[in-house]
Amino acid sequence: MIRAAGCVLWRPAPTGRGIEIALVHRPKYDDWSHPKGKLKRGESAEEAALREVREETGHACALGPRLPTARYLANGRPKVVTYWSARALDGAFVPSTEVDRMVWLPPEAARLRLTQPRDRELLDAALD
Numbered sequence: 001m002i003r004a005a006g007c008v009l010w011r012p013a014p015t016g017r018g019i020e021i022a023l024v025h026r027p028k029y030d031d032w033s034h035p036k037g038k039l040k041r042g043e044s045a046e047e048a049a050l051r052e053v054r055e056e057t058g059h060a061c062a063l064g065p066r067l068p069t070a071r072y073l074a075n076g077r078p079k080v081v082t083y084w085s086a087r088a089l090d091g092a093f094v095p096s097t098e099v100d101r102m103v104w105l106p107p108e109a110a111r112l113r114l115t116q117p118r119d120r121e122l123l124d125a126a127l128d
Contacts, residue, residue, distance in 0.1 A: 002079040005049035006036025007086035008126040009061055011104065021110035021123065022088065024056050025101035031115035034122065035099075036081055045082040056099045059091030067125050070118050085126045 009022040023032045037052035039045065046063060053061045067083040093102040105113060107127055114120050 004081040005045040011088040020104040058093040060089040061086040
């Protein structure tokens with residue numbers, strides 16, 4: 001089984017009204033998703049979520065409430081992804097080969113941009 005962790009990363013909107021959600025684009029899959037990645041040996045899900053957010057978005061974050069766990073097949077193997085809602089702290093995005101773009105969007109625009117239905121469900125859970 002593949003174990004991974006990630007976050008629905010958010011920040012207060014610069015306008016002072018509402019929040020924005022961070023989405024990352026992975027050129028390998030040409031998809032838009034929440035930042036996430038595989039756990040390293042001996043790493044907790046919390047540690048992996050914080051590390052992956054930092055690696056993929058350039059931002060530190062503060063974990064908030066735990067969100068529903070995603071379970072699906074990835075290349076024929078079962079994958080379990082533990083998620084949290086997380087507030088973005090300091091940082092700045094730097095493109096890489098793994099994640100070439102990142103956007104901050106209002107929740108409804110983020111919902112429309114997400115590639116996978118399971119990521120839209122996760123966003124809905126974070127907004128509840």
